[in-house]
Amino acid sequence: MLKRLNSYDDLITMRQSGDKKIKQDKVKVSICMTGCRALGAQEVYEEFSKQIKKQKLQDKVEVIETGCQGLCARAPVMTIDPPDAPSIFYGRVTVDIVPDVISSTILKGEVIKKLCYAEAGKKIPYMKDIPFYSRQNKIVLRNCGIIDPNSIEQYIERKGYDAFAKALFEFDPERIISEITHSGIRGRGGAGFPTGLKWGFCRKAKGDTKYLICNADEGDPGAFMDRAILEGDPHAVIEGMLIAARAIGSGKGFVYVRAEYPIAVNHLRNAIAQAKKLNLLGNNILGSGFNFDLEIKMGAGAFVCGEETALIASIEGKRGMPRPRPPFPANSGLWSKPTNINNVETLANIPVIIAEGADWYKQLGTKNGAGTKIFALAGKVKNTGLVEVPMGTTLREIVFDIGGGVPGRSGFKAAQMGGPSGGCVPEEHLDLPIDYESVKAVGAIMGSGGLIVMDHDTSMVDISRYFMEFVQEESCGKCVPCRVGTRKMLDILTRITKGDGCRSDIEDLKEMAYVTQTASLCGLGQTAPNPVLSTIRYFINEYEALIK
Amino acid sequence: MEDKPIDLTPVAGIVSAYVHDYESNLIAILQQTQDEYGYLPKSVMKEITKLTDVPLTRIFGVVTFYSQFTLTPRGKHAIKICNGTACHVRGVDEVKEKVKEHLSVTEGETTADFQFTLETVACIGTCFLAPVMMVDDRYFGKLTTDSVTDIVKEYSN
Numbered sequence: 072m073l074k075r076l077n078s079y080d081d082l083i084t085m086r087q088s089g090d091k092k093i094k095q096d097k098v099k100v101s102i103c104m105t106g107c108r109a110l111g112a113q114e115v116y117e118e119f120s121k122q123i124k125k126q127k128l129q130d131k132v133e134v135i136e137t138g139c140q141g142l143c144a145r146a147p148v149m150t151i152d153p154p155d156a157p158s159i160f161y162g163r164v165t166v167d168i169v170p171d172v173i174s175s176t177i178l179k180g181e182v183i184k185k186l187c188y189a190e191a192g193k194k195i196p197y198m199k200d201i202p203f204y205s206r207q208n209k210i211v212l213r214n215c216g217i218i219d220p221n222s223i224e225q226y227i228e229r230k231g232y233d234a235f236a237k238a239l240f241e242f243d244p245e246r247i248i249s250e251i252t253h254s255g256i257r258g259r260g261g262a263g264f265p266t267g268l269k270w271g272f273c274r275k276a277k278g279d280t281k282y283l284i285c286n287a288d289e290g291d292p293g294a295f296m297d298r299a300i301l302e303g304d305p306h307a308v309i310e311g312m313l314i315a316a317r318a319i320g321s322g323k324g325f326v327y328v329r330a331e332y333p334i335a336v337n338h339l340r341n342a343i344a345q346a347k348k349l350n351l352l353g354n355n356i357l358g359s360g361f362n363f364d365l366e367i368k369m370g371a372g373a374f375v376c377g378e379e380t381a382l383i384a385s386i387e388g389k390r391g392m393p394r395p396r397p398p399f400p401a402n403s404g405l406w407s408k409p410t411n412i413n414n415v416e417t418l419a420n421i422p423v424i425i426a427e428g429a430d431w432y433k434q435l436g437t438k439n440g441a442g443t444k445i446f447a448l449a450g451k452v453k454n455t456g457l458v459e460v461p462m463g464t465t466l467r468e469i470v471f472d473i474g475g476g477v478p479g480r481s482g483f484k485a486a487q488m489g490g491p492s493g494g495c496v497p498e499e500h501l502d503l504p505i506d507y508e509s510v511k512a513v514g515a516i517m518g519s520g521g522l523i524v525m526d527h528d529t530s531m532v533d534i535s536r537y538f539m540e541f542v543q544e545e546s547c548g549k550c551v552p553c554r555v556g557t558r559k560m561l562d563i564l565t566r567i568t569k570g571d572g573c574r575s576d577i578e579d580l581k582e583m584a585y586v587t588q589t590a591s592l593c594g595l596g597q598t599a600p601n602p603v604l605s606t607i608r609y610f611i612n613e614y615e616a617l618i619k
Numbered sequence: 620m621e622d623k624p625i626d627l628t629p630v631a632g633i634v635s636a637y638v639h640d641y642e643s644n645l646i647a648i649l650q651q652t653q654d655e656y657g658y659l660p661k662s663v664m665k666e667i668t669k670l671t672d673v674p675l676t677r678i679f680g681v682v683t684f685y686s687q688f689t690l691t692p693r694g695k696h697a698i699k700i701c702n703g704t705a706c707h708v709r710g711v712d713e714v715k716e717k718v719k720e721h722l723s724v725t726e727g728e729t730t731a732d733f734q735f736t737l738e739t740v741a742c743i744g745t746c747f748l749a750p751v752m753m754v755d756d757r758y759f760g761k762l763t764t765d766s767v768t769d770i771v772k773e774y775s776n
Binding site for chain 2: 106108109110143144146289290291292293294295298330331332333368369370371372373374385386387388389390391392447449450451455456487490521523525529534537538541545547
């Protein structure tokens with residue numbers, strides 16, 4: 072039963088009573104129930120619950136559903152936490168294996184080798200010894216895969232909403248903004264704008280009604296970190312929004328989420344309802360006099376709605392088309408009121424910064440990029456999944472040390488970073504420490520963090536054509552440079568991939584890329600030529616080979 | 620786009636939840652209406668206009684902008700093939716061709732018996748399963764031309 076919390080003390084009391092629950096002498100069995108569902112996690116979870124009940128082990132074992140545990144390549148995955156021993160990680164779990172896991176691992180502490188992660192022929196049973204996990208630094212994904220995302224109690228047990236309470240009772244809005252500014256965090260959605268500065272603009276904007284929007288319209292093909300956060304730890308996003316709302320002086324927030332993410336919407340809806348019951352959303356939150364209400368708005372399938380002004384138009388119930396800026400949303404946004412928009416991952420960082428302090432946060436990462444970044448590792452790589460590392464980690468560490476390298480004999484050719492707005496980073500830059508500026512310097516962008524590994528069997532001209540086809544389809548058609556430019560570039564690229572290219576094509580592509588970049592209205596068009604330009608920069612021989 | 624007689628009574632129930640602000644909630648109204656009817660028939664859109672005073676031109680503008688909305692009836696099962704980067708690199712095109720061959724339709728079309736509608740989506744965020752597709756709300760990953768054949772057959776019965 073969720074009881075209304077009327078003060079900071081009530082929240083602390085709730086957490087402390089929770090502490091007792093955690094100390095109980097139980098084996099915790101955590102099963103990923105988000106992405107892993109696609110490969111039968113639901114059935115495995117049900118079988119575990121059934122068996123535990125049948126064997127009357129409820130006092131010894133607790134089975135919970137969690138969000139993404141990261142190593143998606145081994146799906147369906149689970150973690151077993153005995154009270155006094157290290158966590159055991161199992162992958163490719165099936166219903167048939169459940170009785171064995173209970174009798175051997177859970178009751179006797181014996182490891183089942185065939186379910187363990189293997190590297191270079193060696194089985195590694197404990198999570199702490201698996202390079203995929205040991206080399207990561209999970210700040211944003213701190214709860215993801217560990218708690219039940221549908222349980223606000225478990226979130227609070229792990230100090231959830233404590234940072235918000237601190238921001239609410241101990242900080243004034245200016246202090247929150249200065250802390251966030253000082254931390255050096257920049258937007259994780261792609262553009263990398265300093266978050267503290269953005270909040271400051273909105274706080275200073277004139278008007279009594281201000282809106283806060285969480286951009287969960289994760290549209291870049293190949294990026295799935297926002298989905299994982301919303302599915303695995305939705306309260307972290309709500310807490311980040313509460314802190315942001317207090318900082319800018321907003322009483323009403325929206326989460327704009329893709330309709331393609333039904334589990335995320337479901338978990339978020341449940342989390343909002345729980346927070347309302349506990350008096351963490353609504354009026355007079357924790358007895359402080361602060362009001363903040365949160366509503367979910369569903370997208371309807373339009374990539375351009377990730378752009379701020381298009382997103383605003385969509386929430387207003389219109390066609391999601393961007394408009395020229397200024398005025399910036401901070402001054403005139405949703406229903407012409409001052410509006411602040413942050414991405415999911417950015418917001419999930421906020422509670423940590425407030426809890427641990429800006430100085431602590433700053434020392435993670437590089438001068439140009441504080442903190443960590445989550446990458447969605449996919450394509451031709453062994454350990455596909457979600458990876459969170461400090462900024463400044465090299466591409467080689469991500470792809471080879473954590474990702475386990477490229478399967479097969481073909482070998483690493485390039486990593487595509489930043490989706491349709493980004494570019495390909497070739498082998499010669501594998502040792503580049505990744506942050507906003509360094510990635511830009513080599514012709515890609517950090518973007519939202521999609522990282523697709525390509526081997527020598529992948530045609531770079533085809534990849535370039537693929538992204539152009541994507542942006543051409545998603546171009547809203549409002550401005551000519553984007554509408555026509557993407558179409559023309561796609562025509563040329565299609566011609567080249569079919570072997571009908573002509574000598575002038577590469578120069579024509581470059582020229583059209585320049586016009587589209589400089590004359591388009593919004594980020595979609597301005598960045599659309601990036602994949603073309605970066606593949607021409609590093610792989611011109613592939614273009615020439617097709618044209619000859 | 621001529622519609623057969625359609626029962627319009629559910630529309631009033633859907634719009635009634637948004638009486639405080641029809642305009643801003645137009646997308647939600649249309650989503651729920653499409654859930655109810657499976658698509659957005661002309662007469663239903665006219666009914667929304669009648670009840671909410673939101674002009675039909677504006678409704679039509681929104682419906683044609685967002686890829687989620689459809690003006691034609693759909694099949695019983697929606698097959699969504701992911702066209703994301705990881706799926707592309709992992710060879711989703713072959714899988715897609717196989718599905719098209721089995722159903723004798725192309726992207727955006729519905730089979731003559733209204734069993735299936737075939738769509739492609741930009742990315743469904745399960746890149747580790749690439750190539751991947753969804754049939755209704757179920758995910759199918761690591762597809763091969765053989766495995767899609769089995770899946771399509773399973774849903775055909």
